[in-house]
Amino acid sequence: MSEVDLIPVLSQEEVAEIEAEISHLPDRPSAAIDALMIVQKHRGWVSDESLSAIAHLLGMSTAELDGVATFYNLIYRQPVGRHVISVCDSVSCYVMGADGLAKDLEAKLGISFGETTADERFTLLPIVCLGACDKAPTMQIDEDLIENVSAERLDDIFEKYK
């Protein structure tokens, strides 16, 4: 039956990276999460269009792939800012005052959790324990783990992320 060729939606680089993952797996759909993460790495998030293209590439239905995409915390189905701040809200950080830090962050950025600043610089999200509990409170900006965070340090920390 007729089919729109969706692959051009993805860049050659993305397709190559996804194919490389597939080559190590028993079947194409097994690369679903890897493929979503690869595309997200390149684009910041996974749009409906990207999703259909990935599904096509993996030989699975969009519904099935979106079922996977919507299950995982780290796959964004909505656009995010240039930098994603993920603030640990789990128990060790909580004990060390993470709730207060969260409020400070919201005030400082002028947004609530789940939102993106108007200049699209930051998206603020909660995250589960980052596995650095001895340096609580913690947060992660993009790929950087930031330990012993305090309201006073925020300006310095943000400096690096334009």
Added chain:
Amino acid sequence: MATFTVDGKQYEAASGTNLLQAILSQSLDLPYFCWHPAMGSVGACRQCAVIQYQDAEDERGRLTMACMTDVQDGMIVSVEAAHAKDFRASVIEWLMENHPHDCPVCEEGGECHLQDMTVMTGHSVRRYRDKKRTWENQDLGPFIGHEMNRCITCYRCVRFYQDYAGGKDLGAFGSKSHMFFGRVEDGVLESEFAGNLVEVCPTGVFTDKPFSQHYTRKWDLQSAASVCPGCSVGCNTFASERYGVLKRLHNRYHNDLNKYFICDRGRFGSHFVNSQQRVRHAAVKANDGVFEYGDINTALNRAAEILKREDVVGIGSPRASVEANHALRQLVGDENFCRGLSDSERIVTDQACSILMKGGFRVPTVTEVESADVVFVIGEDISNTAPRIALAIRQATRNVSYEMAKTANIPLWQDAGVRGHAQHHRNSLYIASSNATRLDEIAEMTFNALSDGIAQISSQIASQISGASHENEFVKSVAEALLAAERPLLVTGTSSRDPNVLNASAAIAWALRTNGKDPSLLIVGSEANTFNAVVTCEGVTLGNALSRMADGANAVILENDLYRRAPAALVDSALAGTGDVIALDVVENDTLPNADVVLPAASYAEQTGTFVNYETRAQRFYQVFQPQDDVLPAWRWLSQIASLSGRTDASWTTVDEVTQSALAALPGIDATLEELAPTKDFRVEGEHRIARQTHRYSGRTAMTADVSVHEPKAPEDEETPYSYSMEGQNPGDQTGSAIPYSWSPGWNSNQSLFKFQEEVNGDLLGQSGGKRLFDVPSEPDAEVDKEFDFSVMQDTRDTTDGLLPFSVHDVFGSDELSAKSWPIAKRAKGPYVLVHPSDASALHASAGSGIRSHALVGSFEVVLDNRVQAGSIGIAVGLNGRVEIPEQSIELVIDPDFKPRQLGDERVIAKS
């Protein structure tokens, strides 16, 4: 066998089932949600908790999910233990946190499994005080309503839609307490089995949209056991009426046939019964050519007068009942009777009958299809012509997963475990077809050709099986797989109209049998009663009947639009030359205006009758409600005409008499009326009629107050074991084939079915429906093959100019009656053709362009199909009201003004 104890009483169960199924099989009550008898257990809802004790001394026991526990010999469990009951009430309490209290406006109210289970567990006081979660619903097309707020996350919808039926566009999204079941975006659910969601969903998330439009509570429906008129499978249904309108169709379990699921043509195709195009009044054409309506006696007398004439041909119909065809045949005599099949269909159908009756091949039930280990589908797009068989083939390809599970000690009811362990392993399915089919995705190999090519390759496969050696990979693979199979199954059908395809299929079956195999051969026919052919005489051909008409013969046309059976020119000249024509039909068609007497025939829902399905199983459908206006069952019209013309040999008073007469008419058939289904004399527990209306039926309403304030007396039923009232009984010493609806105390939903089964997934209590008219001989007659000509003729049609047409069947729209059902009309595509991309580009057409030809009526949307052989073109039949396609190659041109049909646009085939 395992003996197990539930609350102090001992029971027996087959080993290898789960405890929930074993408990339900004893007709005991135990709430559940995520388990489904056809889909096994996944353990998601935690509703089916019971206490399991280690031994007789153990007093505390352990809470366990019955559906996830193997029933074992000596097992001691309690359903009634306080802890189990409390836990089950808690599960309901959790499910109810977010469930809206909208039962009064919910279409599921009164037959809601969640409602039943809530009452059963006794949860009644709300303690959760947070807000309920809410969702936006989706428009899922004309069939299925969506109300996500009611979802209790049992996962049955996705498990049915994706895992069982292979649907791609419905999924489970999200996680935690934010689970959404639906599509990625609004849009028509693609699967032709989507309608089953209505019954699979235990609450009101997925609802029957057409039913919702003119909604009636289940308890206010008047119902009877029926049989789907949509195709030759003959799925069993519950048909339900109120206010003279056929409201809806539900699946009616038949252990050999449809089990728990039917297709959407069946479920939503029945609204033709309520169509504005129904023929409702007797009419006689006056001399001025204008019909005069309303006087039945005039019409009958006129008809009787026509019948007395010398030369009367009777044209029957594969969509009319056995009884109607029989009555017509009796009336006009064998030498004047035509079965009403087109000439090409007649040849192919006769060949099918001959193979069925003389071939001695095993003809599989739908359930047996599910157990095949290698399947070869030959020249039939089964998903479109007999969808329920395609669903069964899908299940057949899973048998290897059960074998693998057995080796790995995974219980077979453990659905996710069995699937996960098997991964992509499937039984081999091979498909030879002229276009892409929806089963291709699970096929091992496919082969593309027109029907002659399919016949060729199949006869090569037959000779390969018998020892020849061919080069072709497809031939070698299929032959090898079939020979290695334990339960090989060949599936073919009449839709290609090519008897060679059947011959070649039979040749394969024959070759397998000669090689010590016991193959099954399934031949689907085109219509609900196509295989009535096995009970009727040969009769004259339609060509012959038409030419006699053209020469002035009079005619009786029974439920048949001649324009769907023969080229328009032939029909035109027959109708121009004919004497007087009596036509009986259900819905208006192109033939009727040419009749002199029009008699309104009852639909299947308004009469009791019999259809013969693909297995030659004769099945009874019962009158659901009495027809209104002048409408009568066709056999009764014919019977009355016979009386008036002094013909006692062709007049009967009850349908049972006609059926009996039909069964007696051909030698070699040894079925009695009693074997088909309960007769009019049947009584539940020896004394009660079966009530068509529930005991909660709101009988005394203002339903007819606009006519009279007096409550009309319920009509007497002289023909069936049912009553037209609440009087009588439904559950009890019941015979399965006549349950009018599924209900049992505490079980208002269709999940009550287990109360009517010998055991879960077993036969219905008492008699299961229908009787095969021919049984497979246990010892095949070695001489039989000599009677068959398995040779295959080459297609010699000229292909130099244009494309060779072949017919394409669409589950929505190709069938005459269901196409007149408004939901189907909304769902159906506009007229389309399947074209190979290379041919399309040669025509400068692309997907969605319109093309036309002088040989075709109207324009067609181009649909690209890689599996269509270049040089040929698949024409979807029926969607433009025509079914006959040109024989020779046709030339096509682009239609620049073409606009593809939009969804929900009903203009093409029917009015609401």
Added chain:
Amino acid sequence: MSLLDTKPLTGRVEEVGGPVFLADYEAGGGYVAAKKAITQMTPAEVIEEVKDSNLRGRGGAGFPTGTKWGFVPPGPSPDGGVKYLVCNGDEMEPGTFKDRWLISNNPHSLIEGMLIGAYAIGATKAYVFLRGEYFEPKAKLEEAIDEAKAAGYLGKGLFNTEFELDFRIHSSGGRYICGEETALLNALEGKRAQPRNKPPFPPASGAWGRPTIVNNVETYCNVPSIIEKGADWFRDLGLTEDAGTKIYGVSGRVNNPGLWELPIGTTIREIIEEHAGGMQDGYQLRGLLPGGASTDFLVEEHFDLAMDYGTIQAAGSRMGTGTMILMDDSICPVDMSRNLQHFFAQESCGFCTPCREGLPWIESLLLDIEEGRGQPGDLEVLDQNAQYIGAPGNTFCLHATGAIEPLQSALKYFREDFERHITEGRCPYRTNGSA
């Protein structure tokens, strides 16, 4: 005596003073054990040695590792199919931060442990299932894998035998439930990470329906030294019934939060006082979760107990991951419970009813109570939910069971706090009353 004799997991890192890569690892005797196992021992002997060592899984459940390996059908599969060895490096259990450290600092010990494990069960493919957020550990592990490949420790024909191992990292899409081993396998297959029913157990039918072993990072890291130094040596490391060392961790208001490799069975008090430096000034220890968020609270009466599987279990909790979270006297037990239940409700996979619907109800009740909206009867609702959700087997997997452990123990040990919230209509820990 080398540090490695008493600290097989961290000793080399301490000696080197930072992350250990191949040269340092080899210099400290790295890959000797793998060579020994693969060239001198049969797979059955390797499994026997691990069984004898009494190594128990360090991922939380404490299942004997050798026994688990023994469940895999030995020898090549009759159908010629592969077997998988998987490392559970998901580490999303709040309060747990040991696997991140191990992977980042001693990646070759993980690789070597898995190499030995793969040889023992006949796996030819190994996966490290790594938390998606663990960028730094991933980079370190990738570097180590490259080194190991180059040095011929991974790939084909290892140590001049037929044995081969394809070694890969899967980065998680992020969900706590991925740490549950069967959910992890679904995630590895690219699916929604819903847990699977057991049976089939992964050693019979795991990743892609093939025999599969899943072990924790720390579990694998223990394997090389067991093979090198022997089961007896390993058993003797433990102070109590349990064998080996354990990486213990402390987070909360202590002077020196962190991780230490100590003989298994070290007491809670010693860990807190001697290694974590005791409580910070002005803070009193009221209770602790001994091994991650999904373990029951322990209180003063338990602080002298040995941190081993049996002792902590007998005290009504679990050693879990061995990384404890301290609740000091400034923390409201109700609010801390709310924080914990928020985590578990958020991370429920959504498959089974009690967890999916029960945990959010608990969370919302706790929020009500914390914010002064508690009502009489709320504690009974919490008790009942805890009882019905928490019993193993009532839910499909142990996520919900784990969720209830800190709740039911909080309701037991800090009940007065809960009651005061309801009777006073406010949180006594908040200076300004209700939020």
